Amino acid sequence: MANQNERKREKMFLIHSLIGVGIMVFFRFLPLNLPEVTSVGMEVLGIFIGTLYLWTFVDPLWGSLMSIAMVGLSNYMPMAGLLKEAFGAPVVAQVFFLLIMAGGLVYYKITLYIGRFFLTRKFTNGKPWLLTFVICLGCYFLGGFISPFTAIFLFWPVLYDVFEEVGYKKGDALPRVMLTLVVVAALIGFPMAPFAQNGLALLTNFTNITANLPGGPVVVNNAAYMAVAIILGLIMIVANILFAKFVIRPDVTKLKNYDVDMLNKNPLPPMEPRQKVIGISFVILILGMLLPSLFPTLPGMAFLSSNSLGLALLMVAILGAIRIKGKSVLEIPQVMATNFNWGAYFII
Known part of the structure; x- marks a missing residue:
């Protein structure tokens, strides 16, 4: 067969x-x-x-x-x-180094800690649809900043364990609905970040297309784009969950017995120095790309904005140079061999 x-x-x-x-x-x-x-x-x-x-x-x-x-x-x-x-396009070069950074989050299992954060919020205990929203929120941001596939492959195995723990069987409606919502939320998040993957490609193409219009190219503010994208993304995620709740109406009774302590029985080990450095570096990279749009008049923002395409390159170079226990913080060959999203790179 x-x-x-x-x-x-x-x-x-x-x-x-x-x-x-x-x-x-x-x-x-x-x-x-x-x-x-x-x-x-x-x-x-x-x-x-x-x-x-x-x-x-x-x-x-x-x-x-x-x-x-x-x-x-x-x-x-x-x-x-x-x-x-x-x-040779600058946007392609920027995406190349951003994908190395994103691949590093997966390679060093930093995404596991991100996923565990969204799955262990105590305020979701006994509230199946609130839990679903929080999980979709995690998929949305992972899909935007890293890749939709990372979000899907991270949350699906954990959800399978949760379903088995609370008594759902293969073929039950709720597992199928939640697994589908995870995929949809991750895909909604794909164009959310204006400096990564699909969002960057869309904005660059828009600027190029409007270059011949009267008044020159239309350049979209990154912070404004991201704010609108997040608002629209949340609306779409909520709409999908409401559709599942009131139209599909799967039986959520067993999921009301879910307690976040089920996952805490098998806690993740404390983050290692390498994981902390890469995680903090990724946050700094995101802020470096957003701050010039948020505070354009502050000192240094003009310089940061004009060199934003090289920030990911600089971060990868720094992390490749810093060594912990005889190894680079970011082992670029290993990351590219196993966790580089070549599909997204070549699409762009």
Whole structure:
């Protein structure tokens, strides 16, 4: 049975890959008469649609690489110029070093402490939907600052243990609802941070698109963007939870017996110096990117703002130089080999 499923997955991977690449190659030959779209525009449009297809049905990393290769082989731009634009853009460099920092939080298990914090708030005892909201809140911020996959893979195993502890069985409605809400909350948080991953890509693209408008490019204030994103994110999370509570209405009776002390029976060990240094450094990095937007008139904020793209690089360099017990605080090769989000990097 397992071999059959594996063969089926491989077959579907091949089929979807061929369809995606086929769209990239043959879309330009469709008898479409799109106003103001040149033949080169048809090439690029086909590659764009094919890229979306590969991202959706195959793999973000592979789809992104194929997209870059196909644009380089098109009449839009020679490959050398394209690679310079794709990998030489400041936003791509910033994301590269931000993902190293985020990967360090996962590699050194700092995210476990973050997740445990949201799961052990005593005010959630006996309040299943409040507990659900707090868990979704943790997924939202982890999804925004680190990655949605980190949030999902962190909270799902813990929730499985909680469900088993309070007596839920496989197939019960509440576990399925809560696991789905975790995924939705993590994805809502994906574009929340204006200096990381999707949020940074969206704002950079918006600035580039508006560059030719009268008055020049529209630059969005990072702090204002993040404030609005958090408010909208919380509204969407609450709306999803209310939908689950009043429309789906799973049985939450057993979860009322959940006590945070169930997790405290197996407490995490105290954080090591390396974990504390990396965690504090990540907070400093976030503040360094937000403060110029919050307090632009303070001394040094203009300098910080003009060099914000290099803050993550500087932080990675410092953490790589500082040594604890003969090892770098941030072991960059190990982090990149195991916890670097290549899919997010190549999408950007």
